[in-house]
Amino acid sequence: MAVATKPQKSTRSSEKTDALVWLYSVLLTLQYGAQPLISKRFTRREVIVTSFVLMCEIVKVVCALNLMAKDGGLKKVYKDWTLVGALTASGLPAVIYALQNILLQISYKNLDSLTFSILNQTKILFTAFFTYVILRHKQSIQQIGALFLLIVAAVLLSIGEGSSKGSSSGNADQKLFYGIIPILVASVLSGLASALCQWASQVKKHSSYLMTVEMSFVGSMCLLLVTSKSPDGEAIRQHGFFYGWTPLTLVPVILNALGGILVGLVTSHAGGVRKGFVIVSALLVTAVLQFIFEGKPPSLYCLLALPLVVCSISIHQKYPYQVKKKES
Template identity: 80%
Template structure:
């Protein structure tokens, strides 16, 4: 008993705080670097499905390692059932698989800062779907923050859609292959997030177990789609790793680790810290885009950036307070 007490007491006060800060900093850097890393190390010839599938495999490996560390892997054989797994993780997995494919397309056709800010519109759709599925209400401040985020998304869409100085130089290509995919992915992300929250509350699934289940189901859905999809045809013709280089593994692994870090930060520190991470990551992306790509953010980005930062900060700071009568 004497040997167990120091082990239990040591992580709680100081080490827990250090772990939260460590995971938060890592997630901030991952969010900030991911668009630039993907753009630089993923060649345009790389087949999107191959990149997404490899990322899902990396997520499963990381989650299993963490489950083995915390001891939950031993309980898996006794408590896991196929029906329970499909009920909790099947639909969100299929949605996330499609979302990841859309994000991969969008990465290649938008500048890094615009992609990062448009990607934050998923908060709007998360709020909508959590209300529909879980009846989770929003405060007046949060509703105002969501409108700020919509304004920022509209600014970015108009700015990028009419821009002639973009890397691709084709406004229609930017709109249909850059802006549209990331906005559709945001809608899907909101729906999947609400479904995952329902599964964690009703089915009591751990974040690591859901990561494994969703990655496996999502990968099976992608593999099934390759029978008739253009990516499937490209894989059969050129090979699964067509266009890959050793550097292509870097964005794949960082993206997988980011998925694990989201679960860690949320479970250890809650949504407020995650909101702080997202805001910090936008600033990191803006700085990195200027340093590595040599072009400062456009005027639309400069106007939209404070709107995005303010909206996320307000949304996280003023949650809905349950009144006494409702309680």
């Protein structure tokens, strides 16, 4: 009787984990999809970008610490936390993400929105690649096909977004060295950082909440170093940290912080590849919300991408890689 009970407990635990993963994924999709519209509506143009980002990190840390306190994680952190462990698990990914954001800003200024959006989707493939290299998580043939379906859907959505915006013209060498190369390097770094976060949470058993706190701290330190000699730093010194803020500005700040915590939970429980599906699905959510609140109908490309996203998610979930006897 005892032998028969264990598989039932294991099955129930697995089902509970799957349910949590889907809940986190759906919430993250809604957050990603709603964030652009909410930020646009509640954030004035005068708000200094660096102050907004730093405030997001502060709120993220406060939320993560509260959640750790509720589940009893703070006591364990107090006993087991080490600087070396923190730098190994969270320091490197945080620095990589900071470098990635700088490269994205350089690329965004030198590419039209369509090219930028399309090339930015390659991070999904790099995430799958580094997940295999670092964690040896293989993808089945069907899952590889699902990833390419997702890339096609992302390209269609990018075309739909870029078709309504004028494409910039400029020097070909400048586009290559200051546009295309930076965003491709940023995509590689994004895939590497995502795989490292997954390794830290799944192999090193590093708490996703603790990683959120550590990465926010390291990322904020990097941002402060860059800001000290940037136009944003000068603007903060002249006008103050909260220049242009209103009470409503806290709405996108809190939403962004909650999204950061959800990213950690999704990566911890489901891996970085799932995050790629969330990001592309969120583009559809944004299109729907724009239609509901702004009366802007979804483009034909968006309607074509919808079934591709649904199919890719379904296939990737239904046909996981089966470990062969020799491999096991």
